[in-house]
Amino acid sequence: xxxxxxxxxxxxEDVWRALAEIPDPEIPVISIVDLGVVxxxxxEDERVHVDFTPTFMGCPALETMRMEMEAAIRGLGAxxxxxxxxxxxxxxxxxxxxxREKLRAAGFAPPAPRSAGTPTLIQLERGPFSCPWCxxxxxxxxxxxxPTPCRSLRYCNACRQPFEQFKTI
Amino acid sequence: MSDRVDLLLALADxxxxxxWRNSEWTGIAPFLEEDVAFSSIAQNEIGHAxxxxxxxxxxxxxxxxxxxxxxxxxxxxxxxxxxLRRLEWARTIVRHWLYETADAIRLEALMGSDDREIxxxxxxxxxxxxYHRIHAEMWxxxxxxxxxxxxxxxxALEELWPYALGVLDDDLRPELVxxxxxxxxxxLPEVEPVSRGQHEAELADLLVEMTMVRRSAPAxxxx
Numbered sequence: 001x002x003x004x005x006x007x008x009x010x011x012x013e014d015v016w017r018a019l020a021e022i023p024d025p026e027i028p029v030i031s032i033v034d035l036g037v038v039x040x041x042x043x044e045d046e047r048v049h050v051d052f053t054p055t056f057m058g059c060p061a062l063e064t065m066r067m068e069m070e071a072a073i074r075g076l077g078a079x080x081x082x083x084x085x086x087x088x089x090x091x092x093x094x095x096x097x098x099x100r101e102k103l104r105a106a107g108f109a110p111p112a113p114r115s116a117g118t119p120t121l122i123q124l125e126r127g128p129f130s131c132p133w134c135x136x137x138x139x140x141x142x143x144x145x146x147p148t149p150c151r152s153l154r155y156c157n158a159c160r161q162p163f164e165q166f167k168t169i
Numbered sequence: 170m171s172d173r174v175d176l177l178l179a180l181a182d183x184x185x186x187x188x189w190r191n192s193e194w195t196g197i198a199p200f201l202e203e204d205v206a207f208s209s210i211a212q213n214e215i216g217h218a219x220x221x222x223x224x225x226x227x228x229x230x231x232x233x234x235x236x237x238x239x240x241x242x243x244x245x246x247x248x249x250x251x252x253l254r255r256l257e258w259a260r261t262i263v264r265h266w267l268y269e270t271a272d273a274i275r276l277e278a279l280m281g282s283d284d285r286e287i288x289x290x291x292x293x294x295x296x297x298x299x300y301h302r303i304h305a306e307m308w309x310x311x312x313x314x315x316x317x318x319x320x321x322x323x324x325a326l327e328e329l330w331p332y333a334l335g336v337l338d339d340d341l342r343p344e345l346v347x348x349x350x351x352x353x354x355x356x357l358p359e360v361e362p363v364s365r366g367q368h369e370a371e372l373a374d375l376l377v378e379m380t381m382v383r384r385s386a387p388a389x390x391x392x
Contacts, residue, residue: 048277056297058216086220087289091296121303143202144304145209149216169296 010078012041015048018072023059025068026148029106032065036094039085048078053090056169092168103166104132106131109154111166119168124152131156132163139163174225174282178236178343179365180275181221182247185237185334186372187268188214189379190251199258210265210301217294224286238383242368242376252369259321262312262330266305267333267349273302274344275337295328309352326353334362 017027019041020033032038039051047167050069054062066082092111095103100110109132116123124144138157143153151164192211198204222233229236250268255261276298279291312318333349334342344360350357 054212056216057220057293058212058214085196086224086293088292088296091291119299119303121307122324124303143205144203144307145206147205149209149213167300169218169299 010043010076012043015041018076022068025064030099034096034099039089046078048073050083051085052082053085055090105143107132109163109165111168133161134159174228174371177221177225179246181218182245184214185218186247187251206304213297238380248336248365249363249369250336252372254371260325262308263322263325263329266309269302269305270348271336271345274341330357331360332363335364
Protein backbone atom coordinates (compact mmCIF):
# COMPACT_ATOMS: atom_id res chain seq x y z
CA UNK A 1 0.00 0.00 0.00
CA UNK A 2 1.41 3.33 -0.98
CA UNK A 3 -1.08 5.20 1.17
CA UNK A 4 -1.96 7.50 -1.69
CA UNK A 5 -5.60 7.74 -2.59
CA UNK A 6 -7.09 9.35 -5.62
CA UNK A 7 -10.52 10.86 -5.70
CA UNK A 8 -12.12 9.52 -8.81
CA UNK A 9 -15.40 11.30 -8.49
CA UNK A 10 -16.92 14.11 -6.50
CA UNK A 11 -19.59 13.05 -4.03
CA UNK A 12 -22.66 15.16 -3.18
CA GLU A 13 -21.20 15.48 0.34
CA ASP A 14 -18.09 17.18 -1.10
CA VAL A 15 -20.35 19.71 -2.79
CA TRP A 16 -22.45 20.27 0.35
CA ARG A 17 -19.25 20.94 2.30
CA ALA A 18 -18.02 23.43 -0.30
CA LEU A 19 -21.33 25.29 -0.44
CA ALA A 20 -21.47 25.40 3.38
CA GLU A 21 -18.38 27.64 3.19
CA ILE A 22 -20.26 30.34 1.27
CA PRO A 23 -21.52 33.14 3.53
CA ASP A 24 -24.86 34.83 2.95
CA PRO A 25 -23.95 37.97 0.94
CA GLU A 26 -25.97 40.27 3.22
CA ILE A 27 -25.58 38.60 6.60
CA PRO A 28 -22.21 36.82 6.40
CA VAL A 29 -22.49 35.22 9.87
CA ILE A 30 -24.69 32.53 8.32
CA SER A 31 -23.88 30.26 5.35
CA ILE A 32 -26.19 29.73 2.42
CA VAL A 33 -26.56 26.09 3.48
CA ASP A 34 -27.65 27.22 6.98
CA LEU A 35 -30.09 29.50 5.21
CA GLY A 36 -31.68 26.49 3.54
CA VAL A 37 -31.56 27.73 -0.06
CA VAL A 38 -29.79 24.62 -1.37
CA UNK A 39 -32.59 22.17 -1.90
CA UNK A 40 -30.70 19.35 -3.59
CA UNK A 41 -27.41 18.40 -5.21
CA UNK A 42 -26.85 15.82 -7.96
CA UNK A 43 -23.46 14.87 -9.30
CA GLU A 44 -23.32 13.45 -12.81
CA ASP A 45 -19.75 12.84 -13.93
CA GLU A 46 -18.18 16.29 -14.28
CA ARG A 47 -21.46 18.11 -13.87
CA VAL A 48 -22.93 19.27 -10.56
CA HIS A 49 -26.59 20.15 -10.56
CA VAL A 50 -27.89 22.34 -7.71
CA ASP A 51 -31.57 23.06 -7.00
CA PHE A 52 -31.53 26.58 -5.61
CA THR A 53 -34.69 27.80 -3.89
CA PRO A 54 -34.77 31.59 -3.48
CA THR A 55 -35.68 33.30 -0.21
CA PHE A 56 -37.48 36.61 -0.75
CA MET A 57 -38.15 36.94 -4.47
CA GLY A 58 -36.90 40.50 -4.80
CA CYS A 59 -33.76 39.87 -2.75
CA PRO A 60 -30.74 41.31 -4.60
CA ALA A 61 -28.45 38.79 -2.85
CA LEU A 62 -29.87 35.91 -4.94
CA GLU A 63 -27.69 36.60 -8.00
CA THR A 64 -24.58 36.82 -5.81
CA MET A 65 -25.43 33.51 -4.12
CA ARG A 66 -25.82 31.88 -7.49
CA MET A 67 -22.48 33.19 -8.79
CA GLU A 68 -20.68 32.11 -5.64
CA MET A 69 -22.13 28.61 -5.83
CA GLU A 70 -21.01 28.35 -9.44
CA ALA A 71 -17.51 29.52 -8.51
CA ALA A 72 -17.30 27.03 -5.60
CA ILE A 73 -18.31 24.15 -7.87
CA ARG A 74 -15.75 25.16 -10.50
CA GLY A 75 -13.22 25.23 -7.65
CA LEU A 76 -13.95 21.53 -7.16
CA GLY A 77 -13.11 20.93 -10.81
CA ALA A 78 -16.70 20.40 -11.92
CA UNK A 79 -19.12 22.20 -14.20
CA UNK A 80 -21.99 23.91 -12.29
CA UNK A 81 -25.62 23.83 -13.32
CA UNK A 82 -27.54 25.93 -10.78
CA UNK A 83 -31.27 25.83 -11.38
CA UNK A 84 -33.55 28.33 -9.66
CA UNK A 85 -36.62 26.51 -8.38
CA UNK A 86 -39.59 28.87 -8.49
CA UNK A 87 -41.89 26.78 -6.34
CA UNK A 88 -42.98 27.23 -2.77
CA UNK A 89 -40.24 25.14 -1.19
CA UNK A 90 -38.42 27.82 0.83
CA UNK A 91 -39.77 29.13 4.07
CA UNK A 92 -37.95 30.55 7.08
CA UNK A 93 -38.43 27.11 8.70
CA UNK A 94 -35.62 25.92 6.40
CA UNK A 95 -33.04 27.97 8.34
CA UNK A 96 -31.06 25.44 10.39
CA UNK A 97 -30.95 25.58 14.20
CA UNK A 98 -27.23 26.42 13.98
CA UNK A 99 -28.11 29.20 11.56
CA ARG A 100 -30.73 30.59 13.93
CA GLU A 101 -28.25 30.68 16.79
CA LYS A 102 -25.64 32.42 14.61
CA LEU A 103 -28.21 35.05 13.65
CA ARG A 104 -29.21 35.62 17.26
CA ALA A 105 -25.58 35.93 18.38
CA ALA A 106 -25.04 38.59 15.69
CA GLY A 107 -28.01 40.64 16.95
CA PHE A 108 -30.70 39.50 14.51
CA ALA A 109 -33.74 37.91 16.13
CA PRO A 110 -34.34 34.66 14.20
CA PRO A 111 -37.76 34.05 12.59
CA ALA A 112 -40.52 32.47 14.66
CA PRO A 113 -41.52 28.98 13.45
CA ARG A 114 -44.41 28.80 11.00
CA SER A 115 -46.22 26.39 13.29
CA ALA A 116 -47.33 29.50 15.20
CA GLY A 117 -49.61 30.21 12.22
CA THR A 118 -49.72 32.76 9.41
CA PRO A 119 -48.44 36.06 10.76
CA THR A 120 -51.06 38.65 11.70
CA LEU A 121 -50.80 42.21 12.98
CA ILE A 122 -52.10 41.16 16.42
CA GLN A 123 -49.43 38.48 16.64
CA LEU A 124 -46.67 40.92 15.59
CA GLU A 125 -47.89 43.43 18.16
CA ARG A 126 -48.60 41.08 21.06
CA GLY A 127 -46.53 37.94 20.33
CA PRO A 128 -43.59 36.90 22.53
CA PHE A 129 -40.68 38.16 20.41
CA SER A 130 -37.36 37.96 22.28
CA CYS A 131 -34.68 40.61 22.20
CA PRO A 132 -31.48 39.08 20.74
CA TRP A 133 -29.37 41.22 23.11
CA CYS A 134 -30.92 40.62 26.54
CA UNK A 135 -33.49 37.88 25.93
CA UNK A 136 -36.46 39.87 27.27
CA UNK A 137 -39.82 39.36 25.56
CA UNK A 138 -40.87 42.89 26.57
CA UNK A 139 -40.39 44.14 23.01
CA UNK A 140 -42.58 46.12 20.64
CA UNK A 141 -43.10 46.32 16.90
CA UNK A 142 -41.67 49.53 15.44
CA UNK A 143 -42.20 48.82 11.74
CA UNK A 144 -43.41 45.76 9.81
CA UNK A 145 -40.69 46.61 7.26
CA UNK A 146 -37.00 47.11 7.84
CA PRO A 147 -33.66 47.59 6.10
CA THR A 148 -34.34 44.64 3.76
CA PRO A 149 -37.59 42.86 2.86
CA CYS A 150 -36.76 39.92 5.16
CA ARG A 151 -36.71 41.93 8.39
CA SER A 152 -38.98 43.98 10.65
CA LEU A 153 -37.87 46.54 13.23
CA ARG A 154 -38.56 46.03 16.94
CA TYR A 155 -37.53 47.80 20.11
CA CYS A 156 -36.66 46.18 23.43
CA ASN A 157 -38.29 47.98 26.37
CA ALA A 158 -36.02 46.13 28.84
CA CYS A 159 -32.54 46.98 27.49
CA ARG A 160 -33.75 49.91 25.35
CA GLN A 161 -32.15 48.69 22.16
CA PRO A 162 -33.71 48.53 18.72
CA PHE A 163 -33.21 45.25 16.89
CA GLU A 164 -33.99 43.57 13.59
CA GLN A 165 -36.49 40.72 13.64
CA PHE A 166 -36.52 38.21 10.78
CA LYS A 167 -39.97 37.90 9.29
CA THR A 168 -41.57 34.47 9.28
CA ILE A 169 -42.54 33.47 5.76
CA MET B 170 -50.48 33.74 -27.00
CA SER B 171 -51.66 31.00 -24.65
CA ASP B 172 -54.11 31.71 -21.82
CA ARG B 173 -51.33 30.73 -19.43
CA VAL B 174 -48.94 33.37 -20.78
CA ASP B 175 -51.73 35.92 -20.79
CA LEU B 176 -52.43 35.19 -17.11
CA LEU B 177 -48.72 35.34 -16.17
CA LEU B 178 -48.28 38.66 -17.97
CA ALA B 179 -51.38 40.16 -16.33
CA LEU B 180 -50.06 39.21 -12.89
CA ALA B 181 -46.49 40.29 -13.66
CA ASP B 182 -47.50 43.62 -15.20
CA UNK B 183 -49.70 44.46 -12.19
CA UNK B 184 -46.82 43.75 -9.82
CA UNK B 185 -44.21 45.58 -11.90
CA UNK B 186 -46.26 48.72 -12.43
CA UNK B 187 -47.52 48.88 -8.83
CA UNK B 188 -43.97 48.20 -7.61
CA TRP B 189 -42.86 51.18 -9.65
CA ARG B 190 -45.68 53.35 -8.33
CA ASN B 191 -44.94 52.35 -4.72
CA SER B 192 -41.27 53.19 -5.23
CA GLU B 193 -42.30 56.77 -6.05
CA TRP B 194 -42.71 57.25 -2.28
CA THR B 195 -39.07 56.41 -1.59
CA GLY B 196 -37.59 59.44 0.14
CA ILE B 197 -40.78 61.51 0.24
CA ALA B 198 -43.30 59.50 2.31
CA PRO B 199 -44.91 61.35 5.25
CA PHE B 200 -42.42 59.77 7.65
CA LEU B 201 -39.36 57.55 7.63
CA GLU B 202 -41.14 54.27 8.49
CA GLU B 203 -43.31 54.68 5.41
CA ASP B 204 -40.32 55.43 3.18
CA VAL B 205 -38.98 52.10 4.35
CA ALA B 206 -42.29 50.24 4.06
CA PHE B 207 -43.23 51.42 0.57
CA SER B 208 -39.68 50.84 -0.68
CA SER B 209 -39.69 47.27 0.68
CA ILE B 210 -43.14 46.57 -0.74
CA ALA B 211 -41.96 47.91 -4.11
CA GLN B 212 -38.92 45.64 -3.99
CA ASN B 213 -41.09 42.61 -3.24
CA GLU B 214 -43.59 43.39 -6.01
CA ILE B 215 -40.85 43.82 -8.59
CA GLY B 216 -39.30 40.52 -7.40
CA HIS B 217 -42.67 38.81 -7.95
CA ALA B 218 -42.91 40.38 -11.40
CA UNK B 219 -39.47 39.05 -12.32
CA UNK B 220 -40.35 35.48 -11.33
CA UNK B 221 -43.66 35.63 -13.20
CA UNK B 222 -41.99 37.10 -16.32
CA UNK B 223 -39.41 34.30 -16.16
CA UNK B 224 -42.16 31.67 -16.30
CA UNK B 225 -43.79 33.45 -19.23
CA UNK B 226 -40.41 33.99 -20.94
CA UNK B 227 -39.66 30.28 -20.82
CA UNK B 228 -42.81 29.64 -22.84
CA UNK B 229 -42.22 32.54 -25.24
CA UNK B 230 -38.49 31.94 -25.76
CA UNK B 231 -37.43 35.36 -24.50
CA UNK B 232 -36.25 36.75 -21.16
CA UNK B 233 -37.80 38.58 -18.21
CA UNK B 234 -36.21 41.95 -19.00
CA UNK B 235 -37.49 41.90 -22.58
CA UNK B 236 -41.02 41.23 -21.31
CA UNK B 237 -40.77 43.92 -18.62
CA UNK B 238 -39.24 46.67 -20.74
CA UNK B 239 -39.44 46.04 -24.49
CA UNK B 240 -43.15 45.69 -25.18
CA UNK B 241 -45.23 48.50 -26.68
CA UNK B 242 -47.71 50.14 -24.28
CA UNK B 243 -50.77 48.46 -25.81
CA UNK B 244 -49.35 45.01 -25.05
CA UNK B 245 -49.14 45.62 -21.30
CA UNK B 246 -51.82 43.64 -19.47
CA UNK B 247 -51.78 45.69 -16.24
CA UNK B 248 -55.02 46.76 -14.62
CA UNK B 249 -55.69 50.53 -14.69
CA UNK B 250 -55.74 50.62 -10.83
CA UNK B 251 -51.98 50.09 -10.63
CA UNK B 252 -51.22 52.58 -13.40
CA LEU B 253 -52.62 55.62 -11.60
CA ARG B 254 -50.06 58.00 -10.21
CA ARG B 255 -51.36 58.80 -6.73
CA LEU B 256 -48.96 60.93 -4.77
CA GLU B 257 -51.46 61.78 -2.07
CA TRP B 258 -51.52 59.75 1.10
CA ALA B 259 -55.20 58.76 1.54
CA ARG B 260 -55.47 57.75 -2.12
CA THR B 261 -52.22 55.83 -1.93
CA ILE B 262 -53.40 53.92 1.13
CA VAL B 263 -56.82 53.19 -0.36
CA ARG B 264 -55.26 51.97 -3.62
CA HIS B 265 -52.74 49.87 -1.63
CA TRP B 266 -55.50 48.30 0.49
CA LEU B 267 -57.82 47.68 -2.50
CA TYR B 268 -55.03 46.12 -4.55
CA GLU B 269 -53.75 43.89 -1.73
CA THR B 270 -57.30 42.74 -0.96
CA ALA B 271 -57.97 41.90 -4.62
CA ASP B 272 -54.55 40.30 -5.01
CA ALA B 273 -55.16 38.06 -1.98
CA ILE B 274 -58.38 36.77 -3.55
CA ARG B 275 -56.61 36.15 -6.85
CA LEU B 276 -53.68 34.36 -5.18
CA GLU B 277 -56.03 32.14 -3.15
CA ALA B 278 -57.66 31.04 -6.41
CA LEU B 279 -54.29 30.45 -8.13
CA MET B 280 -52.90 28.43 -5.22
CA GLY B 281 -55.63 25.88 -5.98
CA SER B 282 -54.71 25.73 -9.67
CA ASP B 283 -54.09 22.36 -11.39
CA ASP B 284 -51.02 23.95 -12.98
CA ARG B 285 -48.42 23.09 -10.36
CA GLU B 286 -45.98 25.79 -11.39
CA ILE B 287 -48.63 28.48 -11.13
CA UNK B 288 -49.93 27.12 -7.82
CA UNK B 289 -46.37 27.00 -6.45
CA UNK B 290 -45.38 30.49 -7.47
CA UNK B 291 -48.69 31.88 -6.15
CA UNK B 292 -48.03 30.25 -2.76
CA UNK B 293 -44.50 31.62 -2.69
CA UNK B 294 -45.69 35.13 -3.57
CA UNK B 295 -48.42 34.92 -0.93
CA UNK B 296 -45.89 34.30 1.87
CA UNK B 297 -44.56 37.82 1.26
CA UNK B 298 -47.91 39.40 0.48
CA UNK B 299 -49.12 38.55 4.01
CA TYR B 300 -46.94 41.43 5.24
CA HIS B 301 -48.26 43.83 2.61
CA ARG B 302 -51.79 43.05 3.76
CA ILE B 303 -50.87 43.58 7.41
CA HIS B 304 -49.39 46.96 6.48
CA ALA B 305 -52.39 47.97 4.31
CA GLU B 306 -54.95 46.94 6.94
CA MET B 307 -53.07 48.69 9.71
CA TRP B 308 -53.27 51.89 7.67
CA UNK B 309 -56.86 51.60 6.52
CA UNK B 310 -57.96 50.89 10.10
CA UNK B 311 -56.03 53.93 11.26
CA UNK B 312 -57.63 56.18 8.64
CA UNK B 313 -61.14 54.83 9.25
CA UNK B 314 -60.81 55.62 12.96
CA UNK B 315 -61.09 59.42 12.66
CA UNK B 316 -63.80 61.52 10.97
CA UNK B 317 -61.45 63.67 8.92
CA UNK B 318 -59.44 60.72 7.61
CA UNK B 319 -62.57 58.64 7.01
CA UNK B 320 -63.98 61.32 4.72
CA UNK B 321 -60.73 61.24 2.73
CA UNK B 322 -60.96 57.46 2.48
CA UNK B 323 -64.54 57.84 1.21
CA UNK B 324 -63.45 60.32 -1.45
CA ALA B 325 -60.64 58.03 -2.57
CA LEU B 326 -63.00 55.04 -2.62
CA GLU B 327 -65.48 56.94 -4.78
CA GLU B 328 -62.75 57.35 -7.36
CA LEU B 329 -60.92 54.01 -7.01
CA TRP B 330 -63.67 51.43 -6.40
CA PRO B 331 -64.44 50.89 -10.14
CA TYR B 332 -60.71 50.43 -10.72
CA ALA B 333 -60.42 47.91 -7.88
CA LEU B 334 -63.20 45.79 -9.40
CA GLY B 335 -61.23 45.83 -12.65
CA VAL B 336 -58.28 43.97 -11.11
CA LEU B 337 -60.28 40.73 -10.89
CA ASP B 338 -62.17 38.56 -13.35
CA ASP B 339 -65.97 38.47 -13.05
CA ASP B 340 -66.08 35.30 -10.94
CA LEU B 341 -63.83 36.70 -8.19
CA ARG B 342 -65.42 40.17 -7.90
CA PRO B 343 -68.19 39.25 -5.43
CA GLU B 344 -65.56 38.22 -2.89
CA LEU B 345 -63.83 41.60 -3.23
CA VAL B 346 -67.16 43.36 -2.68
CA UNK B 347 -67.74 41.24 0.42
CA UNK B 348 -64.31 41.91 1.96
CA UNK B 349 -64.23 45.61 1.11
CA UNK B 350 -67.75 46.26 2.44
CA UNK B 351 -66.93 44.37 5.65
CA UNK B 352 -63.93 46.63 6.21
CA UNK B 353 -65.59 49.99 5.51
CA UNK B 354 -68.87 48.97 7.17
CA UNK B 355 -71.19 50.09 4.38
CA UNK B 356 -72.44 49.02 0.98
CA LEU B 357 -70.27 50.07 -1.95
CA PRO B 358 -71.94 51.23 -5.18
CA GLU B 359 -72.59 48.86 -8.05
CA VAL B 360 -70.48 50.38 -10.78
CA GLU B 361 -68.98 49.42 -14.11
CA PRO B 362 -65.43 48.13 -13.52
CA VAL B 363 -62.47 49.91 -15.12
CA SER B 364 -61.05 46.74 -16.56
CA ARG B 365 -57.80 45.37 -17.83
CA GLY B 366 -57.22 46.02 -21.54
CA GLN B 367 -57.62 49.79 -21.36
CA HIS B 368 -54.83 51.98 -20.05
CA GLU B 369 -54.50 55.18 -18.09
CA ALA B 370 -52.73 58.08 -19.83
CA GLU B 371 -50.24 58.09 -16.94
CA LEU B 372 -48.90 54.69 -17.99
CA ALA B 373 -47.22 56.24 -21.04
CA ASP B 374 -45.12 58.58 -18.89
CA LEU B 375 -44.22 55.75 -16.55
CA LEU B 376 -43.05 53.51 -19.40
CA VAL B 377 -40.83 56.28 -20.79
CA GLU B 378 -39.21 56.70 -17.39
CA MET B 379 -39.02 52.99 -16.61
CA THR B 380 -37.30 52.02 -19.86
CA MET B 381 -34.93 55.00 -20.05
CA VAL B 382 -31.80 53.14 -18.94
CA ARG B 383 -32.56 50.10 -21.05
CA ARG B 384 -33.16 52.19 -24.17
CA SER B 385 -29.94 54.15 -23.58
CA ALA B 386 -27.75 51.03 -23.58
CA PRO B 387 -26.75 49.00 -26.63
CA ALA B 388 -28.62 45.73 -27.08
CA UNK B 389 -27.09 42.93 -25.06
CA UNK B 390 -25.41 45.26 -22.53
CA UNK B 391 -24.57 43.55 -19.25
CA UNK B 392 -24.74 45.32 -15.91
